[in-house]
Amino acid sequence: MVPEANLRFALSAALIASVYLGDALSFAVYAMASQPALYDRIRSEADALFDNGDPDGEDFTLSSIDVTHRFLTECLRMYPIVPMSMRDVINSCVVEGYEIPVGARIFIAQTASHYMDDVFPDPFSFDIDRYLPPRNEHRSSGYAPYGLGTHRCLGSRWMELQLAVNVLMIAHYFTLEVSPENYKLRFSPLPSMKPSKKLKFHIAEQKRELPE
Numbered sequence: 001m002v003p004e005a006n007l008r009f010a011l012s013a014a015l016i017a018s019v020y021l022g023d024a025l026s027f028a029v030y031a032m033a034s035q036p037a038l039y040d041r042i043r044s045e046a047d048a049l050f051d052n053g054d055p056d057g058e059d060f061t062l063s064s065i066d067v068t069h070r071f072l073t074e075c076l077r078m079y080p081i082v083p084m085s086m087r088d089v090i091n092s093c094v095v096e097g098y099e100i101p102v103g104a105r106i107f108i109a110q111t112a113s114h115y116m117d118d119v120f121p122d123p124f125s126f127d128i129d130r131y132l133p134p135r136n137e138h139r140s141s142g143y144a145p146y147g148l149g150t151h152r153c154l155g156s157r158w159m160e161l162q163l164a165v166n167v168l169m170i171a172h173y174f175t176l177e178v179s180p181e182n183y184k185l186r187f188s189p190l191p192s193m194k195p196s197k198k199l200k201f202h203i204a205e206q207k208r209e210l211p212e
């Protein structure tokens with residue numbers, strides 16, 4: 001998977017992945033805290049799963065986290081952590097009338113389509129029902145938070161699980177509010193996309209004791 005010569009990549013992958021998880025989670029917590037109706041629906045799923053202790057693997061199914069999963073799918077559409085990829089061209093080709101010469105370095109903004117309304121109608125509205133049949137708006141190459149093709153992210157399934165568990169646990173234990181109340185979402189794009197540092201969260205309520 002990783003050439004021996006590229007040890008730098010191998011050693012930094014785990015570090016980068018943990019940064020991506022934190023970035024994606026900050027957007028998700030922001031989206032949850034700023035949309036109380038969705039927060040309640042996520043909490044209902046969390047309570048059903050965690051009220052009797054940790055769920056078994058069989059209980060933790062896609063249908064048991066349907067809302068949470070669609071919510072996270074929408075978070076990664078609206079707030080992609082890795083909005084573009086780079087490639088060095090080894091075979092010349094023509095794309096949409098543009099000649100791409102051998103050796104060129106190209107930047108592919110694979111998530112630009114996330115805001116194109118022929119792919120995602122009304123793209124600026126946060127709508128988790130996009131992912132219900134018959135709409136299934138994520139089932140096209142226009143949905144690409146994890147890249148496309150041969151080098152699509154190897155960690156995407158792990159990330160989906162980690163994000164879901166973290167968001168569910170937060171909803172189970174806490175009601176968080178965005179602070180300051182009038183915070184307007186701004187992106188901080190480097191080294192990966194995340195909300196600006198001015199975003200803070202305030203614990204408005206702790207729903208239950210944390211386990212020892």
Ligand code: HEM
Nearest residue numbers: 017020024081082085086145146147151152153154155159
């Ligand atoms: C929200 C979190 C993440 C996002 C948005 C993300 C996004 C991406 C994207 C867009 C690519 C393709 C890059 C390209 O085409 O040049 C990629 C590749 C990759 N990702 Fe992720 N990633 C995330 C988390 C992770 C995690 C947690 C891991 C490991 C546990 C991981 C492992 C990898 C690996 C190994 C590749 C390279 C695959 C290849 O070149 O064949 N990623 N990721």
